[in-house]
Amino acid sequence: MSARTRLYDLAGSGWLRGLQLLPPEGAHGLAIRALASGLGPRIALPERPRLRSRFLGFDLPHPLGLAAGFDKNAEAVAGLFALGFSFVEIGTVTPRPQAGNSKPRLFRLPHQQALVNRMGFNNDGLETVRARLEALGPRPGPLGANIGANRDSADPIADYVACLRGLYPLVDYLTVNVSSPNTPGLRDLQRRDRLDELLGALLDVRRALGGAAKPRLVPLLVKVSPDLSPEGEEAIAEVTLARGIDGLIISNTTVARPKISPARGRDQAGGLSGPPLFLRSTEQLGRLFRLTGGRLPLIGVGGVASGADAYAKIRAGASALQLYTALVYQGPKVIARVLGEFDGLLARDGYAELGDAIGVDRAVS
Numbered sequence: 060m061s062a063r064t065r066l067y068d069l070a071g072s073g074w075l076r077g078l079q080l081l082p083p084e085g086a087h088g089l090a091i092r093a094l095a096s097g098l099g100p101r102i103a104l105p106e107r108p109r110l111r112s113r114f115l116g117f118d119l120p121h122p123l124g125l126a127a128g129f130d131k132n133a134e135a136v137a138g139l140f141a142l143g144f145s146f147v148e149i150g151t152v153t154p155r156p157q158a159g160n161s162k163p164r165l166f167r168l169p170h171q172q173a174l175v176n177r178m179g180f181n182n183d184g185l186e187t188v189r190a191r192l193e194a195l196g197p198r199p200g201p202l203g204a205n206i207g208a209n210r211d212s213a214d215p216i217a218d219y220v221a222c223l224r225g226l227y228p229l230v231d232y233l234t235v236n237v238s239s240p241n242t243p244g245l246r247d248l249q250r251r252d253r254l255d256e257l258l259g260a261l262l263d264v265r266r267a268l269g270g271a272a273k274p275r276l277v278p279l280l281v282k283v284s285p286d287l288s289p290e291g292e293e294a295i296a297e298v299t300l301a302r303g304i305d306g307l308i309i310s311n312t313t314v315a316r317p318k319i320s321p322a323r324g325r326d327q328a329g330g331l332s333g334p335p336l337f338l339r340s341t342e343q344l345g346r347l348f349r350l351t352g353g354r355l356p357l358i359g360v361g362g363v364a365s366g367a368d369a370y371a372k373i374r375a376g377a378s379a380l381q382l383y384t385a386l387v388y389q390g391p392k393v394i395a396r397v398l399g400e401f402d403g404l405l406a407r408d409g410y411a412e413l414g415d416a417i418g419v420d421r422a423v424s
């Protein structure tokens with residue numbers, strides 16, 4: 060390690076420790092402002108040919124992207140790519156701006172390196188986000204937008220359609236978020252009949268927009284809740300396959316409280332993320348890989364904090380990965396750490412490329 064890298068590491072961990080002394084939402088706001096104003100680090104990751112990934116038609120240098128919710132308003136896209144993520148997902152965006160739930164609404168569980176949040180889709184709204192995306196320069200990787208409905212919407216499906224129309228020409232993929240636990244009724248949109256209606260409406264609009272705005276159709280993904288019943292998971296697999304959805308993101312946060320001993324924040328209402336979500340979301344990933352017969356690209360998200368976690372998600376069936384909570388606890392160096400460890404594990408097990416390891420655990424229940 061060069062003296063310069065060591066100096067940077069020292070500054071980085073000081074900055075991270077400083078942020079961790081602030082209330083969580085204030086720390087997050089500060090991090091976004093720093094990244095938005097170009098004060099964040101620019102991290103050059105070593106080339107790792109084994110980790111090259113093909114996902115939704117994009118060639119990625121590695122499979123690790125940033126999960127939705129960190130940059131809800133597309134304020135820091137360039138700064139987030141500069142940290143080394145191979146793709147970035149902004150949002151959740153709703154048609155009208157909304158304040159979200161009352162504060163405090165974000166809680167740290169430091170012993171578990173976990174978070175509980177009940178943000179409630181606080182965001183600047185479609186018009187503002189669209190203007191920011193229009194002003195963005197070229198990006199080094201795919202940019203996704205995660206879309207949702209306003210809390211007080213009389214017609215949630217119309218909300219998703221409005222967001223799809225507004226963001227379609229500006230992004231590389233869109234995620235239909237029907238899995239946030241913090242907007243009452245939202246997760247009911249995962250029910251077979253309602254999901255089919257929602258996706259039907261979105262696909263009709265996409266067909267109409269089609270190649271007019273872009274040379275190819277913008278992929279449409281669905282992000283699912285880790286709290287679905289077995290029948291709910293079957294419905295997701297059947298409807299998304301039948302409708303020709305382009306992929307699934309597995310998973311959002313959980314309202315369950317698995318594997319955490321009593322801790323401050325544990326009993327707060329909201330969605331739990333980080334390591335305590337890992338097993339639940341990875342098992343669901345494996346089930347949905349089997350239910351979809353490996354025919355749908357899956358993004359594995361939930362508790363990824365090390366190379367072993369990344370490897371387990373790929374083996375369960377993911378072809379790309381996202382994280383959020385580990386960035387909060389480990390800072391930007393988590394990206395190089397996860398990728399370095401993951402690359403080592405693939406090499407150890409004799410995989411020449413990541414693609415060969417996707418879904419190899421499918422026979423395991």
Ligand SMILES: Cc1cc2nc3c(=O)[nH]c(=O)nc-3n(C[C@H](O)[C@H](O)[C@H](O)COP(=O)(O)O)c2cc1C
Pocket residue numbers: 126127128129131150151165174176178180205236239282310311312331332333334336360361362363381382383384385
């Ligand atoms: C504070 C916070 C806000 C989030 N907001 C959103 C959101 O707006 N939309 C969404 O789809 N997921 C959101 N998520 C969920 C993450 O995208 C991710 O699915 C989840 O945190 C699990 O990944 P992790 O364990 O790596 O954090 C949020 C998560 C956190 C911690």
